[in-house]
Amino acid sequence: MKWLEDRTGLNGLFDKFTDEPVEGGAKWSYVFGSALVFVFIMQIVSGVILATCYSPSTTDAWGSVYYIQHKTFSGWFVRGMHNVGSSAMIVLAVLHMAQTLIFGAYRKPRELNWISGVFMLFIILGFGLTGYLLPWDQKGYWATQVATSIMGLVPVIGEFVKGVIQGGNDYGNLTLTRFYSFHVFFLPAGLMAFLSIHIYLFRRHGVTPHWKPDELELKKKTQPFWPDQVFKDVVVSVIVFISMVIVVWYMNGAELQSPADPSSNYIARPEWYFLFLFQLLKYFEGELEVVGAIIIPSIVASLIIALPFIFRSRSRSPLKRLPVMGSFGACLAGVIFLTIMSSISDSGNERIIKQKEESEKLAHVAIKLAALGIPPQGGMAVFQNDPMYSGEQLFRQHCIICHSFEGAGGNSAPDLTAYNSKPWLIGFMQDPNAPKYYGRTKINVMPEYDLEKEDLSNLVEFLLAQAEPDKEIDPVLKETGEMILEENECYICHTYDGYGGDTAPVLDNFASDKWLRSMIEDPGQKEFFGKFNNMPAYKDKLSKQEMDNLVYFLQSLRKKSY
Amino acid sequence: MNEHTYKKESVHHSGENGRRNFLKICSVVLTSLIGIAYAIPLIRAFISPAMQDTVTGSSGLFDIGNTNDCEVNVPRKVPIKGIKIDAWNKFPTTAIGAVWILMDKDKKFTAFSTICPHLGCGVDWDEDSGRFVCPCHDSYFDIEGNVLSGPSPRRLDTLETEIKQGKLFVKYQKMKLGISEKIPT
Structure with a gap:
């Protein structure tokens, strides 16, 4: 240890960073800034681990997140912590801001502490x-x-800014590569820069203590x-950490919805912290x-930034700074009101x-199917x-245009x-x-048969037996069927078992997978x-x-009991 | 100046130092506990690809095609086509590798993996000199796959072949690289 200390002077550095007098003593109300730093560090670490598996492209993004969530060990937990961490940062940032306002820590000469803090709040929202x-x-x-459409609404430069942010005229690969780059390079760099400024300024001006004690008492x-303060910060960090773990555990990590489908009419709802907007x-x-x-x-954002210049009261006591307290309360109430209104209107x-x-x-279906490989x-x-x-x-795409x-x-x-x-x-x-059958088609050669009920039933059974070529057909049924075909002169047009005419569909393997596939491929064949024929060939x-999937669906109609 | 305020004060109060030391220990212990608790899932997620088969696919015998179109002692490069599963993706039949097919005058077939046993480059057939050559580090192999010169630690990897109804099948597999024995990965 001495060897390391002689060469690096780490202890000295540590002392320098931590040796800071907290006037009036350590307080639980000062913990929020440190807790934010703590969560931010957790976000960096989990983000780096997620990045070892994430792939920012429209074809791979969903799959890679699916992989993190369901195929890696603890991946769901890491992703869950990262997701909950974003909410935790917003909550802590608002608490930190509230503490700053109540204690008056934004007042002269700390205007820049405030402004750098507000910028960090915007960056945190950007992360989300x-x-x-x-x-x-x-x-x-x-x-x-x-969100990006809103950017496009900005007069004059809107469309350009939107194009820069989303990477072109529409959502695609470049949107993801860009958002990824913003999320892991631009925003972290920005946050760290402002954080350094923020902490430097804080060290320069010190804490803003409670308003009650006088100068002498504070010094004492x-x-x-x-x-003293670090211990309180650590205790709060433990509480934050455990709360995050509990939330992740209860919610089974972060949700992964089905893959982005530009053709769907999904009802877009942002994260809870954007609901008010x-x-x-x-x-x-x-x-x-x-x-x-x-x-x-x-306007609201500008007012928040300009707050230290608008409210210039010098008193530390919040009771003597009622206008700023009132404005803050009104803003918070507005945000809460809008958030509640949004969830009420959705839940109703x-x-x-x-x-x-x-x-x-x-x-759920998408995730189950993804297990087969995307x-x-x-x-x-x-x-x-x-x-x-x-x-x-x-079927809905191709068939029900006519059928x-x-x-x-x-x-x-x-x-x-x-x-x-x-x-x-x-x-x-x-x-x-x-009309339900051939009535609306060119086909008009199939006669109406007035069969006995039993014959009709037997004929249909016989035909349906053809649909399962793997199963041996019951010889009695086969005989009965062939007899009905014979008696009703079906062979004039239809072929069965190598015998009959060729002006109507073959009855061998009728309604089997093979028969349907072959018919859909080219219904104009002589066998059909x-x-x-008026139906297009789908070969x-x-x-x-x-084709296999379409046939599978059609067969499900036959097999479904109506 | 301020720094000394509390230091002086702490001298006055006996036990204050002991309390601070306790807080220091608690802070370090609690921080370490969070660190460990968080590190476990993070490390597990990080190392999990090393403990799973992330890239898999068709295995077993691969259809190389008709044996009639082979010329005696002229190696022919044939792609191995199969399904590939790469982490989350499943690719429909695509080339997953290739083999050199060689027919001798008795119509016996030999299949060499095109992967150089040295460091995994693609081995080429040099028609002029009648040798297999690895373009990366200049390993040379004769037509039977034996090392002529260069850094390759072993001969070209032969793969099992089988003929069924006039069609050639190869049992395609990848071998460990850089060692003298031929061991499947």
């Missing part, structure tokens, strides 16, 4: 804003859109910063938007509650891992509600040319609708995977 875009999930994507009660926007409509979005917040809105539930469900196209592509989900999307489905969709092709299910087929046999429009 840039931070929650990074996972590239629904919440980050949509809530940040609101002076205590050293180390260890968000709520403010609601009161200004149309052209006045800029008032709520920019003018009011800018059924549409929002429903959408919240849906997005939670979707997030396709290189990015987070949204996890849904391709789910044939049912992806199949329905494809009707569950009361919606087009009306120039058969209704695919419960497609190929027993009731669908029975209905079809009874009246193939009804031939010259009666080159869908990838193999997409």
Whole structure:
């Protein structure tokens, strides 16, 4: 130890940093600044660890955060602490500010302490804003859109500033690389610079003690910063740390919503500490938007910065500085009011509650599917891992332009509600040319059969047995089926088991995966609708995977019991 | 000046020093406890990739293709295509490596990994001199994969091959680098 001390003089440095007289003695009310430094250090450390796994690109961001959250040891906890840390910093910063105001620590000659502190508050908000875009999930994507759109509202330079911040004309890779750079380089550098100034100025001017004791008493009660004040700071840091751990534990870490989907109509809500600004926007409509979005917040921010010059009372006692106390109280009340209004209006809105539930469900699905590996196209592509989900999307995208489905969709092709299910087929046999079936198509050659109830049921059973080519067909059913085909002259047009005509769809493997795939690929083939066909071929429009997913979805309609 | 105020004062009050020492110890102990409590999850998260398979993918036999298009004693480079899982990503079939395929006059096949056993560069076939050459550190190998010169600690890694219905399959795997034995990673 002596060896090290002789060479570095670390003890001397330590003494120099900590040997500071605290006039009037150490106080619990002075702890907030140190607690902020403590949380900031925790944020740096957890941020560095998160950065070892995070990838700032639109295709990888969500996946890498998913990986941190679900695949690394304790990653969820580290991310949770980082997330809660941002809230802790805001809370502590407001408490620190309140303490400064009550004790009058902003007064001459400490104006610059105040101003540097206010800048740090803005930087902390900047950390929050840039931070929650990074996972590239629904919440980050949509809530940040609101913030950057507001930037665009600034007269004259708005669009330019917005382009610089978000990296171009729209959200994309450059938005993430930039926000990441702001979050891990610009803002930390700025915060550290202001923090150095802030602490230097604080050491220069010392604490602003309680207003009651007089000068003499304060001098008499002076205590050293180390260890008297440090001990109190450490105790509070322990409390802050434990509270953060408890919150992270209870909330299972930070949430990760489903991947950013530019086509969704997600209801954007920012982090709780921005809700008051968000709520403010609601009161200004149309052209006045800029008032709520920019003018009011800018005026308030300027007033906060200029506060030491506006309120010049020299007294330490808050009772003798009622105007500043009143203004602070009014501001705080305003923020709390707006925040409460925002959450009340959301919690009373059924549409929002429903959408919240849906997005939670979707997030759950996305995370489950991500375990299968995220396709290189990015987070949204996890849904391709789910044939049912992806199949329905494809179906809605490609098929219901013409086909009707569950009361919606087009009306120039058969209704695919419960497609190929027993009731669908029975209905079809009874009246193939009804509007629900071929009625709206070119196909008009399928006769209506007036079958006995039992025959009809057997025929449909027989046809449906074709859909499961892996299963051995019951020989009795096969015989009955073939007999019905024979008796009703189905073979004139349809082929079955190598025998029959070729002007109607083949019945071998009818409604099986293979049959459906082949039909969708090219419905104009002779095996299907031939010259009666009106449906486009999807051979080159869908990838193999997409085709599989679409078929999977169609088969689910047959298998679902209606 | 101020500094001395409390120091002097502390002399007057016996026990004040003892109290301060207690506070110092408590502060250090509490700070260390937070440090340790926080360090554990941070370190766990930091080292977790070293304890997991982060990059995995298809394994086992890879279809190299038809054996008819091989010429005797002319090495042919064939990409190995498979699924790759890289941390969070799953890539559909892409090249995950390559092999040099060599057919001798008895139609027996040898497959060399294209990864140089020295430090992992891609080994090339130099047609003019009839040698395999690693362009990074000038290791040379003969057509049978033996080291002719250069820093490579072992011969080119041969991979198991198998012929099924006229098609060649290779059991592709990566070996540890820089050591004299051939050990799969």
